[in-house]
Amino acid sequence: MADPHPAVLMFVAQRHVEKQVLEHLWERGYDDLTLAQGRIAARLGEHGSRLTELAEAAQVTKQSAGYLVDQLERAGYVERRPDPTDARARLVCLSDRGRAVQQEARTVERRIAREWSRHLGAERYRELGAMLAELREITDPWWGGPSS
Amino acid sequence: MADPHPAVLMFVAQRHVEKQVLEHLWERGYDDLTLAQGRIAARLGEHGSRLTELAEAAQVTKQSAGYLVDQLERAGYVERRPDPTDARARLVCLSDRGRAVQQEARTVERRIAREWSRHLGAERYRELGAMLAELREITDPWWGGPSS
């Protein structure tokens, strides 16, 4: 078989991470979370994010993002607060329960990062991260460079 | 913002490629293809693939894969033939129309590969591919090594 395109390999690796994280969370009792909800929640900033930002980051329409945030809110993972700087907007913030989940998720991500680093070698793993960050400059239309 | 996990960056890059390919195909008149159908079609081997293989490669259930193959078949991109080596199985094969689409898709993939190679440098781009292939060994449960 010919060399698969890097994107195909990224698909495999990325899905593996999502799956590992989600399964870990399910085992820990957060078994009402779905993959789509997780993709939204994973992109929440510490100080809260606007719906439109979340939608762009997760590559879905704002309607879809709103639907998922509704569910996360009903399940108690996030809450919506008015944005003090813009009365049209609302900030989606993690609740305490949400923060606990995020900690769990990050634990798994760190574990996987260690596995990858061990498998590739620490130096090459760092180089992988650097290259992916550079690719973002030409693949992510909403990416404004290191400053954002 | 802290360094995002490599998987997040892979998500962005991989989605970008899917989107570019699909938009190109739409422009070329193959505007009945959906993303999900494309994910299945992209994983079809030259000599045909079994439904179960496709499902595993695309990370969906065999029912979902069957549903999508039905659509691809109705649209004339693939055909199902009996598998001569196993009477339970059928092989999903590209039709002429399907092969034409695959050529178009590969053209875009090659263009993107060149862009990435230019952006990262040829040597680093090769190294990226090598690392992703190595990661597959620990992230893809259906991967049997270079022999498959």
Next chain:
DNA sequence: ACAATGTCGTCAGTCTATCTGACCATTAAT
């Protein structure tokens, strides 16, 4: 000041993609 235009988010409606569970046919293992 105010009109025009743009952005944030929601409502309504639709349809695709996905899942679970059950099932049949065939193959492989004991």
Next chain:
DNA sequence: ATTAATGGTCAGATAGACTGACGACATTGT
């Protein structure tokens, strides 16, 4: 020969995604 495993389909349910339209507020320019 049974029994278990594998390849695939059928049926039903639902999540998740889209388009389009809209109301509320913000920004910009005159």
